[in-house]
Amino acid sequence: xxxxxxxxxxxxxxxxxxxxxxxxxxxxxxxxxxxxxxxxxxxxxxxxxxxxxxxxxxxxxxxxxxxxxxxxxxxxxxxxxxxxxxxxxxxxxxxxxxxxxxxxxxxxxxxx
Amino acid sequence: xxxxxxxxxxxxxxxxxxxxxxxxxxxxxxxxxxxxxxxxxxxxxxxxxxxxxxxxxxxxxxxxxxxxxxxxxxxxxxxxxxxxxxxxxxxxxxxxxxxxxxxxxxxxxxxxxxxxxxxxxxxxxxxxxxxxxxxx
Numbered sequence: 001x002x003x004x005x006x007x008x009x010x011x012x013x014x015x016x017x018x019x020x021x022x023x024x025x026x027x028x029x030x031x032x033x034x035x036x037x038x039x040x041x042x043x044x045x046x047x048x049x050x051x052x053x054x055x056x057x058x059x060x061x062x063x064x065x066x067x068x069x070x071x072x073x074x075x076x077x078x079x080x081x082x083x084x085x086x087x088x089x090x091x092x093x094x095x096x097x098x099x100x101x102x103x104x105x106x107x108x109x110x111x112x
Numbered sequence: 113x114x115x116x117x118x119x120x121x122x123x124x125x126x127x128x129x130x131x132x133x134x135x136x137x138x139x140x141x142x143x144x145x146x147x148x149x150x151x152x153x154x155x156x157x158x159x160x161x162x163x164x165x166x167x168x169x170x171x172x173x174x175x176x177x178x179x180x181x182x183x184x185x186x187x188x189x190x191x192x193x194x195x196x197x198x199x200x201x202x203x204x205x206x207x208x209x210x211x212x213x214x215x216x217x218x219x220x221x222x223x224x225x226x227x228x229x230x231x232x233x234x235x236x237x238x239x240x241x242x243x244x245x246x247x248x
Binding site for chain 2: 019021022023029052054055056058059060062063064065066067082083084086087090091092093096
């Protein structure tokens, strides 16, 4: 699992590359727990190269979502592969989180 | 075809289990989504056994064997750790998990929704989880 960050003004783009399972999700949790992340107004998660997610990976996003919402930070997923999106859908998380098709749409929603 | 794998109880071995399931199922015509769902269900059970039942103790191990009969694939996962108590299991309320910031507890829900049948059996210190899924 490789996690890279890119900063654009008040937006942080987190790119996930690899497989998010019970082992690798610890890294993601550390990245999202970094106090600096609370200084941005938008967190965009590029899922193009995210090939797999298990409940442990979902759990990391579930556990941080309310904290971001309370701080008015938007968390938006984009470029998600169908098989990964399907895992969000099985639990109904696609209705509770913001998942859009591409970067342009993510930026448009983020600016609303 | 090799249909059995045994790994020690560390989370790093989950990748090996997923690769083993993927390789076994490659002989069948499955969509990307179907393949991913089945691999995920097995991964969730194995992760629970490694982390909760065996406390990530590398001196312990879990075994997975896969068989297919009449279009139904059967996964049998064996360990010697603390048995899963199904009677104590409650379906998670995801919105509540979000509200309180809870990290775990949604894995078995995924397994139940993906697999056609999920069974747990405990006999004299050995636990077996059976997962069944119709694939054709």
